[in-house]
Structure formats: C-alpha cells, structure tokens
Amino acid sequence: MIDEDTTALPVHGVPADAVLDEVRALRGRDRPTHGGRLFAYVYDPAVPGLDALTAAAHAESAHVNGLDPTAFPSLLAMENALVGAAARLLGGGPDTGAPDVVGSVTSGGTESLILAVKTARDAHPEIAAPRIVVPASAHAAFAKAGHYLRVAVDTVPVSATTLRPDPADVAAAIGPDTVLVACSAPSYAHGVVDPVEAIARVAAAAGVRCHVDACFGGWALPWLRRLGEPIPPFDFAVPGVTSISVDLHKYAYAPKGVSVLLHRDPALRAPQYFAYADWPGYTMVNPVIASTRSGGPIAAAYATLRHLGEDGYLRLAGATRDAVTGLADAVRETPGLRLMAEPESTVVCFTATDGGPDLFVLVDELAARGWHTQPQLAYADLPPSVHLTVTASVAPRVGEFAPDLAAAVAAAGAAGPVPLPGDLLALAGSLTPEALTPELVGGLAAGLGLGGVGGAPVPDRMAPVNTLLNAAPPAVRERLLVEFVALLQRPSW
Structure with missing residues (x-):
C-alpha cells in the first residue's frame, strides 16, 4: 500500500502550505547555503534582499521557453544583455581589440566547456579523430566533453611547485589532429591562473583555437585587477584567445544555473549551433545543448547584475580579497599546515606538512565546528589538500576561523590517521x-x-x-x- 505521506504522487493532492513545509523540512538536512561557513558548491554574497529579488525575477520568467527567441523576445533581450556584460568585462566589445565578441548563455560551466569542445571539433570536419590539449589541473568537464563527443584528451602535467603547466609541454602536445588547447583562469583545485599568454601564443602558432576556462573565477578576476591585485592577462586582450567561459552563478552571485560562453567573433561561434530540418515537425535551431530552456535562471541572473552593478561587484570583490587574506594568514600561522600556493584569486588551498595532521580527519574536525570544506585527494606527485572557495559572505567570519582551525588541527593530531585495516x-x-x-x-x-x-x-x-x-x-x-x-x-x- 502506498504511504501518502512520502510519495511524490499522492492519491489526493496536498495543500500548498503543507508541501512547502515538506520542502523546508527536507532542506533542513542540507549544508548551509548562507552564513559564510560553506567553502564549496554555493556562492553567497550576503547582500540583503538579493534572494527575494532573484526569486521574484525567476518566477516572472520561469515558464518562458528559450526554444524560440522570436516567441519570447524578453528572454532574447536578457541573454544578449548578459553576454554583452560578460564580453565587456573580459576584454571584448566596442573600442577593444576584440570588438566582435559574441556568445551564448548556457546552464553552467560544464555545458559551456562541452560546447567549446564541440565547436572546435565541428570546425574541423576533415579531422577524423580530433584531440584537445589540457593541463592536468583543467576542470573534469573537459574529460566529460571528450567522453561525450568522442574527442581524445591529451593531458599536460602541472608543476608540483607552481601548479601550472609548462607552455613548452603544451606546445609539444599539440599535433595535427589537435582542435583545441585549453587553460584555466584560475584552476578550480588550487586557484592559480595558468600562463594564458604563452599558451595562447603556442596555440596560435599551431593554428589551433585556445579556450580559457574562466568559469570558476573569471567574473572575480577583473574586479580584483581593478582593486590593484596583480592579475595576469587572461582574457580577449590576449592575442590567440579564441573563446572564454565564465559562470554567472559563481562570482556574479546569480542563482544556479547560468554560464556564458564567449567567442572572439561570429565565425568562430558558427559551428556551435545545431540545426535540423529533415523531419515533419518544426525546424530545430539550438545554440546550446538544451532545446527547451526555462527563462527563470536567465531572468534571475539579469536581475542580479542589474541590482549589484559595477560598484557592488567591486565591493564584493574587496570583501572576498580581505577574506582570502585572513584565511591564508590563519593557515600560515597554524603549525602542521602549509599553503599549496600563495592565493591569487578567490581560493585558499592548503595541505599538511611532514608530521602534520591527517587532512581527512582535519576536514571532519572542521565540519564538527561548523566549517564545511572540500577535501581533495592525492594526484600524481600532488599531496591531498583542502580547498576553500571563498565568497564575500566569509569576510565577517574570518576571525572565527583561525581559532577553530587551530583547535581542529590539535584534535586531528590527537586522533591520528584513520585506522583502516x-x-x-x-x-x-x-x-x-x-x-x-x-x-x-x-x-x-x-x-x-x-x-x-x-x-x-x-x-x-x-x-x-x-x-x-x-x-x-x-x-x-x-x-x-x-x-x-x-x-x-x-x-x-
């Protein structure tokens, strides 16, 4: 017999208030999405009223279908506005060296990267077995794209010291079947910016497209640069960069899921489209993977950018920078820990020194104190590490982190490593x-x-x-x- 208290499809409908109570009860088991104590998965600016604004904007366009921009011009207008904002921020648009940048709004960074690979592959139908070249630190979505699209992925190692690939190794990996070279700005795992200028140069010399994966921090880096941080060149101001991806649901602080994939000019974007007319129904034309798309996330992103504005993003970037500095100082001052790299974006990543605590036990001890971090496993000659994605909401909590980190290290040291058989x-x-x-x-x-x-x-x-x-x-x-x-x-x- 069906238990109507738990089934998603009860025999008799449940009142709206009761359904919302059920959803809230289920959400009570989740990690906290606000409050500055979750260092992965979500991006919280701690801006009063922003959640209500984006929820209302989402509701206004939730039932708008992005399948046909001529039927719903509101969605087309908002998408074009988001692409324009991202392009201007990343070195494109009028009065720049990349005046013809175009782009598309996608559901997230993974879709943007899959489309970047698909576009590069389809630009070379004469290559029967296409390949891409990526650093070992590149996001796993490139491997997913290769798997889905049957494109081979050639991985270039990263230095255990700099956590970056050597451009000479990238150049050596490029072959006659290479259709795309990728680099990160910054890499997710460690938050360092790859040598984009040098990598784009070797890609251009080989006649190969160069994609900059700025999904993770690409919206933050330009504001940090405006605040005086020494951010290396990574955007369309760099010759040879042909496409860039940037997620708006990360440091643009829009609700999930919205990303933007940009191309230097319309000709480079052309192979991204899929069109099909050889059937009796409507002719399908899609710039992205999905056909039907809700306008809700796009409207919410549009509302976020309009509400925060340039001054808001500068303020949030400053708060994030201060939080990164404070967290990094806490790591430096804690015996048994060391930074994997000096922070240069919005990430603090650390590991244990010889004789330091078991990092996996430390992560549990931090969680017991209300800090939810992300453990990263050992890879090649890189040790296990702990990743902190830092957002503006963390800034008021930094003073609480240092003593809790010291206490967690002491507790982890006393407990010792996990005694698995x-x-x-x-x-x-x-x-x-x-x-x-x-x-x-x-x-x-x-x-x-x-x-x-x-x-x-x-x-x-x-x-x-x-x-x-x-x-x-x-x-x-x-x-x-x-x-x-x-x-x-x-x-x-």
Whole structure:
C-alpha cells in the first residue's frame, strides 16, 4: 500500500502550505547555503534582499521557453544583455581589440566547456579523430566533453611547485589532429591562473583555437585587477584567445544555473549551433545543448547584475580579497599546515606538512565546528589538500576561523590517521574497476558506515571514506563513486 505521506504522487493532492513545509523540512538536512561557513558548491554574497529579488525575477520568467527567441523576445533581450556584460568585462566589445565578441548563455560551466569542445571539433570536419590539449589541473568537464563527443584528451602535467603547466609541454602536445588547447583562469583545485599568454601564443602558432576556462573565477578576476591585485592577462586582450567561459552563478552571485560562453567573433561561434530540418515537425535551431530552456535562471541572473552593478561587484570583490587574506594568514600561522600556493584569486588551498595532521580527519574536525570544506585527494606527485572557495559572505567570519582551525588541527593530531585495516587499503590499491560490482561496493559502504544506502543518513565523519579513496588509483576511485552514487539514487516507492 502506498504511504501518502512520502510519495511524490499522492492519491489526493496536498495543500500548498503543507508541501512547502515538506520542502523546508527536507532542506533542513542540507549544508548551509548562507552564513559564510560553506567553502564549496554555493556562492553567497550576503547582500540583503538579493534572494527575494532573484526569486521574484525567476518566477516572472520561469515558464518562458528559450526554444524560440522570436516567441519570447524578453528572454532574447536578457541573454544578449548578459553576454554583452560578460564580453565587456573580459576584454571584448566596442573600442577593444576584440570588438566582435559574441556568445551564448548556457546552464553552467560544464555545458559551456562541452560546447567549446564541440565547436572546435565541428570546425574541423576533415579531422577524423580530433584531440584537445589540457593541463592536468583543467576542470573534469573537459574529460566529460571528450567522453561525450568522442574527442581524445591529451593531458599536460602541472608543476608540483607552481601548479601550472609548462607552455613548452603544451606546445609539444599539440599535433595535427589537435582542435583545441585549453587553460584555466584560475584552476578550480588550487586557484592559480595558468600562463594564458604563452599558451595562447603556442596555440596560435599551431593554428589551433585556445579556450580559457574562466568559469570558476573569471567574473572575480577583473574586479580584483581593478582593486590593484596583480592579475595576469587572461582574457580577449590576449592575442590567440579564441573563446572564454565564465559562470554567472559563481562570482556574479546569480542563482544556479547560468554560464556564458564567449567567442572572439561570429565565425568562430558558427559551428556551435545545431540545426535540423529533415523531419515533419518544426525546424530545430539550438545554440546550446538544451532545446527547451526555462527563462527563470536567465531572468534571475539579469536581475542580479542589474541590482549589484559595477560598484557592488567591486565591493564584493574587496570583501572576498580581505577574506582570502585572513584565511591564508590563519593557515600560515597554524603549525602542521602549509599553503599549496600563495592565493591569487578567490581560493585558499592548503595541505599538511611532514608530521602534520591527517587532512581527512582535519576536514571532519572542521565540519564538527561548523566549517564545511572540500577535501581533495592525492594526484600524481600532488599531496591531498583542502580547498576553500571563498565568497564575500566569509569576510565577517574570518576571525572565527583561525581559532577553530587551530583547535581542529590539535584534535586531528590527537586522533591520528584513520585506522583502516591494512588488507582493506591493499584491496583498494589492487582492485580493478571491472571487479567493483554493485554488491562489492554496497558491502564496502556498509562496512565504512556509509549512510544513504537503504535510507540511512550519510555519516558526519567522512575520513574513512576519503582515506580509502585516497589509497585507490583514479580509475578505481571513479568506479567506487559511480557505484556508490548509483546505490543512493534509487526510487522512493
């Protein structure tokens, strides 16, 4: 018999107020999206009234369909305005060296990067097996694009010291089938800006497009530069840069999900479009992956930019810069920790020194004190690290972070590393992805106390899971997480 208290489709409809109460109760189990204590996933400017404004703007256009801009010119006008704002901010537009920049609004950074790869691939139909060249620090969405589009991905290593690729290595990786070279401004993991000028130069010399992935911090870097920070050249002012992606739902502080993909000129953008008329229905013309698109996120982004304005973004960038400085100082002053790189954007990333705390235990200790950080596993010759995405809302909380960090380090040191059985760690290092059946992963999850399976909550302490994942090679990590998420995503009957 169906339990009408939990099913999404009850026999009898539930009153609106009760439904909203249910949604609020479910949201009560989430990480806090406001308050300056969550260092990943969400971007909070702490601007009073902004949530209400964007919710109202979203509601005004939620049912507008972006499939046909001639039917809904309001959406076309807002999209063009967002593209124009992003282009001007990133070195394009009238009175610049890139006056013909055009672009499209997408659902997020991943879609923007997939489209950048798709556009470069389709610009070269004569290449049967296209390839792209990316740094090892490039966002995983490039690998996703390669997988979806059947484009090979050639990865260039990054220095363990600078966390950047060597342009000479990029040049060496470019071959006759390369259709795109990519770099980051900044990289997500460590927040450093790749040597865009040099990479764009070698790409141009080879006759290859160069995409700058500025999804993560591209909206913040120009404002930081205006505040006097030494931001290296990365935008359309750099010759050889042919496209740039920037997410508005990150440091433009718009609700999710809105990104902008820009091209230096219309000819470069042309292969991005998909059109199809060989069927009896309407002729499909899409600039992006989706056909039907809600106008809600676009209207919310438009409202955000209009409301905050240049002065608002300068103020928010200043608050973020001050927060980054304070958090980095806290790391420097805490024995057992060191910065992975000196902050140059909106990221603080740190690791442990020799004899320092187990980072995965430290992350749990910080969470117990109300600070939600993002652990990053070891990769090649890079050690595990802790990533902090810093937003303007963090600035008032910086003074609270330093003593909590010191206390968390002390607690992690006293607790010591996670004592996983040696045979389990050895198994993680020796398994092949093919051996990871759903049953085996389910057993591992249960043995680690991982909730979510069978309706149990996810545990507060994730150090055992991260320790196990850290012991496994990347291909095994991927398979473990795929099977585990598949266990979580089961229908509620």
